[in-house]
Amino acid sequence: xxxxxxxxxxxxxxxxxxxxxxxxxxxxxxxxxxxxxxxxxxxxxxxxxxxxxxxxxxxxxxxxxxxxxxxxxxxxxxxxxxxxxxxxxxxxxxxxxxxxxxxxxxxxxxxxxxxxxxxxxxxxxxxxxxxxx
Numbered sequence: 001x002x003x004x005x006x007x008x009x010x011x012x013x014x015x016x017x018x019x020x021x022x023x024x025x026x027x028x029x030x031x032x033x034x035x036x037x038x039x040x041x042x043x044x045x046x047x048x049x050x051x052x053x054x055x056x057x058x059x060x061x062x063x064x065x066x067x068x069x070x071x072x073x074x075x076x077x078x079x080x081x082x083x084x085x086x087x088x089x090x091x092x093x094x095x096x097x098x099x100x101x102x103x104x105x106x107x108x109x110x111x112x113x114x115x116x117x118x119x120x121x122x123x124x125x126x127x128x129x130x131x132x133x
Contacts, residue, residue: 001029001132002069002102004118005040005094007111008033010133012045012053018113021133025111032107033061034069036097069101078103082123089120099123 011022025031038058045054061068075097082096095117098110103126110129112118118131 001025001109001111002032002034002098002105002107002129003037003066004098004110004112004114005037005044006113007132008037008041008057009044009048010113011111012041012057013049018133022111025132029109029111030067031111032067032069032101032105034098034101035071036094036101040094069105071097071101075100075104078123082121086121089117091117091121095121099126099129102126102129 007022007025010016010018011026013019016022041057042054045057060066078100079093079096082099083091083093086096095114099118099121100123102108102110103123108126108130109132110118111132113133115131118129122128
């Protein structure tokens with residue numbers, strides 16, 4: 001399962017309405033963290049949850065508690081094409097990157113609270129992503 005920023009923040013924030021669901025999902029699935037969500041997660045975690053929480057998440061990633069997904073220049077080209085296809089949505093770089101990385105790694109599920117975008121987006125090989133929670 002690939003993780004979006006909102007799903008990670010729900011996991012980190014014990015006061016979040018979806019926290020227990022996010023914890024359950026992360027406990028029971030293999031989670032892939034794309035490089036593209038890290039700046040958003042870091043910013044939001046520091047701003048709302050504190051530096052300790054943000055650092056702990058990054059340390060967990062470094063300790064391989066999660067799987068880390070990088071990307072290549074070819075992925076960026078696919079992302080910009082997908083953004084152009086959905087320019088009326090509008091679709092941003094991070095959300096488009098999750099779809100392209102899911103496609104590249106044959107991932108069919110996404111941990112996100114952003115149903116609006118991910119219910120609408122399709123790539124050449126990903127016709128839909130199963131959205132959890």
